[in-house]
Amino acid sequence: MTDKLLTIEDLHVDITGRRGRTIHALDGVDLDLAPGEALGIVGESGCGKTMTALSVLRLLPNGGKVTGGRILFDGTDLATTPETALRDIRGNTIGMVFQDPLTSLNPTLTIGAQVAEPLLLHTELTKTEAWAKAEETLRLVGMPRPTERMRNYPHQLSGGMRQRVAIAMALVCEPRLLIADEPTTALDVTTQHQILELIDELRERLGMAMILVTHDLGVIARRVDRVAVMYGGRIAERAPVRPLFATPRHRYTQALFAALPERTTDGARTLLTIPGLPPSLATRPVGCRFAPRCGFATEICRTAEPEPTCDSGTGHAVACFHPGGPEAGAAASVDVIDVAVGGTETTETTATTEAAEVRPRPEQPAPAAPPERTEETLLRLVGVTKSYPLHGGPFVRRRTAASQVSAVAGISLTVRRGETFGIVGESGCGKSTLGRMVVGLEAPTSGTIRFADRDITTLTKRELRAHRREVQLMFQDSYAAMDPRMRVGAILREPLAIQRIGDSAEQRRRIAGLLDDVGLPRGSVNRYPHEFSGGQRQRLGLARALALAPSLVVADEPVSALDVSVQAQILNLMRDLQREKGLSYLFISHDLAVVRHLADSVGVMYLGKLVETGPAERVFARPLHPYTRGLLDTVNAPDPDATPAGTPLAGETPSAAAPPSGCRFRTRCPSATELCATTEPPPAEPETPGHRVACHFPLSGGAVGGR
Structure with a gap:
């Protein structure tokens, strides 16, 4: 066993619920990991990936227990190690990065206090020394202005920054093994790329072994040495990464x-x-x-x-x-x-x-007829802006442009009836804010939003209620959008009851049909949201959005937390419903492959601006804006041998409270000139009608650096 850092032998884990029901979460798992090696664990939601990772540190949910097998870490069986001894291992020789950094960070403690805490627990460093080491670790993980961030709280940081804090906490004691559970699930492609590159660099520098748990095959393609595919609490296949991707058996x-x-x-x-x-x-x-x-x-x-x-x-x-x-x-x-x-x-x-x-079933699915689209305009935005005031204290009486956050800045777009319009861009670019304004949850600062030839910014409360029946929103965080005290049946019935649709029997039939559509058992109506996996809760969010049969669905990252098989089911379902009922979608996502597959037209947003719009295939095949090209070059392709066609995006997005003058992308653009700093580029169609780009020097033929 000397050549193995971690060996899992015939591991069995059971979880006993409140009513005595036992779930056999793991049923005979065998894995091993050598020092310095990276192992990827993939599979559908509920297959046992996270449970395997949590079992290593015995961080099992309430009622969870290792009922058989061994977990040997450096010769010590963690399955039988006393809890007091495990505390010396957790965060010290084994570090863990959890899936949601916001919920794993303490909202009442500063970033510095949380990163320094493992050092104070596991080492003999003084508080001053631990604070200095914590700041050094934040700098190591690429945190901008680490001295300032040490005094910030988690809610003051972006998603990417919070993930860097979580990684710093896991690495501050320089562990021998790092367990990363879906570390990039909710991040945009550029932040995801930066985090993965950071983990790779730190692994090499510190000589760590790593277990990377993910449902994203593109993430593991170039990041691990071996892959284990899990299904139903067992290992279905295990192989080095290249043979697995070349010949899955x-x-x-x-x-x-x-x-x-x-x-x-x-x-x-x-x-x-x-x-x-x-x-x-x-x-x-x-x-x-x-x-x-x-x-x-x-x-x-x-x-x-x-x-x-x-x-x-x-x-x-x-x-x-x-x-x-x-x-x-x-x-x-x-x-x-x-x-x-x-x-x-x-x-x-x-x-x-x-x-x-x-x-x-046939070897290939029958080609689906494209949804029927018309030239009828369902949604039109003209010069829409949204600014939020910065809170400067109780003595600030007058707000100025300098004290506002420019979330959306002059967006104009058109969505036809039956069309899917995709919105892509990095976190913080204004995608979600734009969607909330279309639904009517936010009022624009200026500009007009016309839906079905009505300006929704002038609607009364009664008219706005009727508008929300026609326009539904799929929230990015489906768990936060559901009342944890309500059963699923009540959650799905709520919009039907509010809009007075059908009697109790009709509502029950509609709920059963919705659950069938999204691939959940009908018995789910008696369960609470916390009893579902993240992917299952996302399906519940889709069912609730479809309950009122809307004309337009604003889907805000609807498949970001889903594994590829469930994602495919949801995307197929959305396309089928669009075809059957003439639905339109405003589809917001950071997954460019999903948008390319589903969208008819696409808009690329950067720091509140639409920098490129056009037919989806045209934009993806021949991007004209350097930002669009950079996004495409940053995508993690599900191919271990794939190399980017150009240069992935680098650097941090500027603050929306002080956006750059002229072109907002100029601070990260390799082709920026003085003209870009002084003059904002107007939208133009340099090559094809309908393919618009806001750039002084659009790319030629989709090649970076072309003129």
Whole structure:
């Protein structure tokens, strides 16, 4: 065992709920990690990724317990180590970066106090020395103005900065192992790239081993040495990163790759999905856990559990009776199945192999007809601005332009009926603020917003209520948007009751249909939001937005927290509903691959401005603005051998309280001149009608640096 830093052997973890129901979260997990090695763990929501990471430090939820197996860290079995000894390991020799830095940081303590705390607990440094080491660590993780940030509180920092604080807390004691649980899920592509590059650099400098938990195949492609694919609380496939991406052998792994939007070049086509639901972990399924969803399953798959077989030459291990061969690469088409569950009431417990009727599906889904779009304008924004006053204290009587945050600055765009208009850009560029103004939750400072030929800025309260029935918002944080004291049934019924739609029986039928549409069991109506995974809660947010059958849905990062298979289901569902009901979408996202697949038109925002708009395929294929080109070059492609076509974006976005003069992007633009500093570039169409760019020196042919 001397060559292994961490060894997990036959790990079993059970979670007992308040009513005595036991969930078998992990059922025989085997993993190992060498010093300095990086291991990626991927899979759908609820497959056991996070539970495996938490089990290493025994940070299990209430009712959670290791019921079998060993967790050997440097020769010590952490599964049986006393709690007092574990406290010396947590944050000291093993550091952890949690999924949501805002909830893992103490809102009542300064950043400096929180980063210095592990040093005061685990070392003999004085408070002054610990404070100095904490500031040095913040500087190491790339925190701008670390001395100033030491005295800030978490709510005063952006998402990317909070993630840097979380990384600094995990690294301040220079651990031997870093566990990162979805460290970049909610971050935009540039911040994500910077955080991942930072982790790679620090790993190399400190010689750390790392476990990276994520559902994003692009994140792990170039960041880890080996990958473990989990399904149903077990390891389905394990291999070095390049062999896995080149030749995934487990049918589940192949299906994950096939569901990537990058695999579909034609946006009108339906994405490949994995029908059905992951198995219920309340009971141990008989046979292969993926069999009910696998197009290759036979009788032996339903009666016996496959044991992993390993190629000693490549280290490629797969637990599958019918694995794919070398000819089945990551881009190969994958056969999947439909799962039809009998009965009218579907619950997690009943959605298993016993009630499943499997029938093969075509190798490729039939091309979906594009949604019907018209030239009728549904939404038009003209010169819309939104500024927020900066609070300068009780003695500040008059607000000036210098004391305001310019969140949205002169946005003009048009959304046609039946169209999907995508909005992309970094965090803080004004995307969400723009969406909230369209819904009517925020009033613009100036400009007009016309929906169905009515200026919504002049509506009365009664008229605004009717407007919100026609325009619905899918919130970015679905958990924060739901009352934790209400059951799901009440949450979905609430908009129907407020708008007085149907009687109780009709409302129950509509709720059941909504749950079917978003892929959740009907028994979910009796559960609370905290009982769902992050991906499942996002599906509930979609169901609530669709409850009133709106004409326009403003979707604010609707799939950012979803794994690729569920993401594909949601995107297919959104396209199907658009086709059936003539829906329009204002789709806000930092995932450029998703926007490229779903959107008809796209607008690229930077610091409150639209810098480029046009047909989605045209903008992505031949970007004219250096910022758009930089975003595309920063994307993490799901390919270990992929290299950026240009230079990824660098630097921090300027403050919206003091935006740069002239072109707001000039401080990060490699082609900026004096003209860019003095004159704001007007929108123009230098190449194709309808493809507009606000740049003095637009790129030629989509090449960075072109003129």
